[in-house]
Amino acid sequence: MAHDADVKKASKHWLWLLLLPWIAMIWVPSYNRIEPQLFDFPFFYWYQLLWVLISAVITAFVYTKTKSRYTGRTNGGAQ
Template sequence: MSDTSASPGSSGRRPVVTPTRVVAAFCLIVPFVAMLWVGSYAKVEPDFIGIPFFYWYQMLWVPISAVLTSVAYVIVRREQRARKEGGSA
């Protein structure tokens, strides 16, 4: 029988919560919360070039979400690379 408490390929180490990962999680949670809080943008005014607020607010979050997701990806990859280089020394 094998031990099922550790995921496959892991060395038995628990996940580490670092400030970098907290920032990455914040970057991923912000757009999610902004879109779930419908009451904050469920209105028509102010309009932008004839587009009601409800629509342009949601479309504004598309590039914001892309940037925040990219930031989260880059900082987590940088941390993983630094951890791997530090661990192999």
């Protein structure tokens, strides 16, 4: 039993990674500029679009690291 509690506690630490996309998007002055351009798109736009992809990868990674916390449920939690 103690081992299960340790695993659940350790898997919660991965959730902190979900803050990275939020910080990247909330800190607007870091990307509020035109240069460098990528395929004639200003930095302001392609930076945000890139974070959509990065966010998806981070979310998938966190899900795989924390899904063991939810394996006890069946049928989406319904009983």
